[in-house]
Amino acid sequence: MAILSATLIIGGKKLENVSLFFQTFKKQENDDWKLIRSYIETGVPNGNVEKIQFS
Secondary structure (H helix, E strand, O other), X not given: OEEEEEOOEEOOEEOOEEEEEEEEEEEOOOXXXXXXXXXXXXXXXXXXXXXXXXX
């Protein structure tokens, strides 16, 4: 799974919300990777992204 976060900077000021992009891949028999799911969550407060922990 790949997770990316993006925010816009307008006039030198960072917006308070971000967009999260989630992509899930599955390894194929020939060792290639296939995208099986793509999801975008918009309007997530910056503070919530800073609290995300992965283990």
